[in-house]
Amino acid sequence: xxxxxxxxxxxxxxxxxxxxxxxxxxxxxxxxxxxxxxxxxxxxxxxxxxxxxxxxxxxxxxxxxxxxxxxxxxxxxxxxxxxxxxxxxxxxxxxxxxxxxxxxxxxx
Amino acid sequence: xxxxxxxxxxxxxxxxxxxxxxxxxxxxxxxxxxxxxxxxxxxxxxxxxxxxxxxxxxxxxxxxxxxxxxxxxxxxxxxxxxxxxxxxxxxxxxxxxxxxxxxxxxxxxxxxxxxxxxx
Numbered sequence: 001x002x003x004x005x006x007x008x009x010x011x012x013x014x015x016x017x018x019x020x021x022x023x024x025x026x027x028x029x030x031x032x033x034x035x036x037x038x039x040x041x042x043x044x045x046x047x048x049x050x051x052x053x054x055x056x057x058x059x060x061x062x063x064x065x066x067x068x069x070x071x072x073x074x075x076x077x078x079x080x081x082x083x084x085x086x087x088x089x090x091x092x093x094x095x096x097x098x099x100x101x102x103x104x105x106x107x108x
Numbered sequence: 109x110x111x112x113x114x115x116x117x118x119x120x121x122x123x124x125x126x127x128x129x130x131x132x133x134x135x136x137x138x139x140x141x142x143x144x145x146x147x148x149x150x151x152x153x154x155x156x157x158x159x160x161x162x163x164x165x166x167x168x169x170x171x172x173x174x175x176x177x178x179x180x181x182x183x184x185x186x187x188x189x190x191x192x193x194x195x196x197x198x199x200x201x202x203x204x205x206x207x208x209x210x211x212x213x214x215x216x217x218x219x220x221x222x223x224x225x226x227x
Contacts, residue, residue, distance in 0.1 A: 001170070034213045036153075043203055043220060044153060049213035056210075087153050091207070091214065095167045097143065097155040 002026055002090050006100035012108040019075040021103045023088035028068045032092040035064055035073045038102075039084045047086075048073065075105075083107055110134040110216050112204050117221030124194050124225070130187040130204030130218055138162075138182040141207040143214055144189050146200035146223075156202070157189065171197075194225045 003026040013019050023033065031051040036044035046055045048064035051071055061076045075082055088100040116128040128144070144156040157178040158167045166178050177190040187204050202223055206216040 038153075043217040045217075046211070046213055046215045049211050049215070053211075055213075055215070089153070089155075089214070094141065094158055094160070094165065096169075097158065097214070099145075099153040099155060102152040 001096050002029060002092060002098055004088055004090055004098050004100040006086075006088055006103050008103060009101065010104045010106060012106045013078050014108045015078055015080060017078045017108075019078050019082075019105060021073045021086055021088075021105075023066075023071040023073070023100050025069045025071075025090055029090045029092035031067050032090055033064075033066070033071050034089045034091065035062075036087045036089065037082075037084045038087065044087065078105070110206075110209065112206065112216060112218035114202060114204055114218045114221035117202065117223045119224045119226065120194055121227050122194060122196055122225055125190070125192045126194065126223060128189040128191065128202055128204075128221060128223070132185045132187065132204075132206075135206070135209060135216075137180075137185040140209060142178075142180060142187045143205045143207060144178060144187075145203045145205055145214075145217075146198075147203070147220075148197070148200040151200075154200075158207075159187070191223070194223075196225050199223060199225045 033051045035048040038044045052064045085104045111133045113131045159178045175193045201220040203220045204218045205214045209216040
């Protein structure tokens with residue numbers, strides 16, 4: 001099974017900061033990686049699919065990169081609406097999807 | 109508009125059973141793989157199960173295999189999760205979700221239904 005790790009688990013940042021979250025897969029998943037944003041009491045919202053493709057309507061300050069086992073999500077200039085928890089998810093095989101443990105982005 | 113509406117959650121004792129349903133509308137349900145994803149209170153997201161378009165392929169989280177059964181009724185545009193031998197650690201909000209609705213990813217999500225396993 002593919003295990004996902006994320007770092008950091010919590011990130012304190014200010015509005016306007018550049019923020020980077022990393023995600024690592026225990027084996028190669030090519031580019032079958034998505035990033036989600038989740039706010040309390042809400043369903044996850046897809047931000048990025050196939051590692052680097054931005055979902056429509058997602059602000060361009062979000063970007064994703066990486067392949068095989070190492071991936072990053074970057075927010076170029078943190079906005080008040082971006083304080084949330086972010087999850088990576090691998091979907092390399094129908095037989096097993098898995099999520100990273102999440103990164104909570106807090107106000108510094 | 110696309111809608112995924114879960115139902116069937118509630119309070120159940122350990123060892124009990126519950127059947128979750130997800131009513132889909134606004135898209136051609138039979139064209140898509142579907143998933144169940146759960147989230148324990150205050151915890152992260154956890155994939156539970158996948159089912160293909162005609163129900164002939166089903167895959168499960170290791171801890172769910174043998175206890176949970178994912179199924180679908182394409183005539184009724186509905187997805188189900190039969191959960192047996194429930195454990196305290198199965199307590200979570202359960203989301204149904206669609207793969208590939210617009211994009212090659214799990215991109216459409218319901219709002220979730222809460223399952224509480226407690227004596």
